[in-house]
Amino acid sequence: MPAGSSKKRERQYEKIKDSSKARGAGEGRAKEIAARTVNKERARAGEARQASRTSTQDPKSAPQRGGQRSGNRVGPKGPTRDQLYNEARQRNVEGRSHMTKDELAKALGR
Template sequence: MPQRQWTKKEERQYDHIREEAEERGTKPKTAKEIAARTVNKQRAREGKTKTASRTSTEDMSSAKRGGQRSHSGPKGRTKEQLYQDARRKNIEGRSKMTKAELERALKR
């Protein structure tokens, strides 16, 4: 998917992002799309494109964001894991607690 107007550096970035995504288990087609969008967003930020969306120019950079909005990043232990820990520690009322309540109870 590298395009003719891309520089050698942008092509290397595209290849690197695509390979990393594939190593994480992303399907090749999706990995190519992620890589192309990332490089194109960076090009838009630098003013190398004719048009650019507001989020491309005003939002935090892709490198800084680093998957913060991917909805698959680390969010701590699951409620089930917390529940099992609470069970081992014999915490009263654990079956009716929310995830946040279980976390607080385990910290005590």
């Protein structure tokens, strides 16, 4: 916890850390989750010297959001084209060098 934190924030930190560990996070990861959460709450309450825009302008606090933003990063799903190409090469798929990612996946039966 940062120096000068209130007893309430220290209790909040310990509770979040224990909860994270109970869900299977390692010690280091649990500490990181707890520190980030408490620091964000401190920023929202005006207790921190500096605060990011997302800390202060988020419509909901972390507990209220309930993991709404966790793991929803937009990006490619599944194996890359190179991974599919290597698998196609191992299976001797004809014409694989001219295929797109979707065509390779279809040829491999995915």
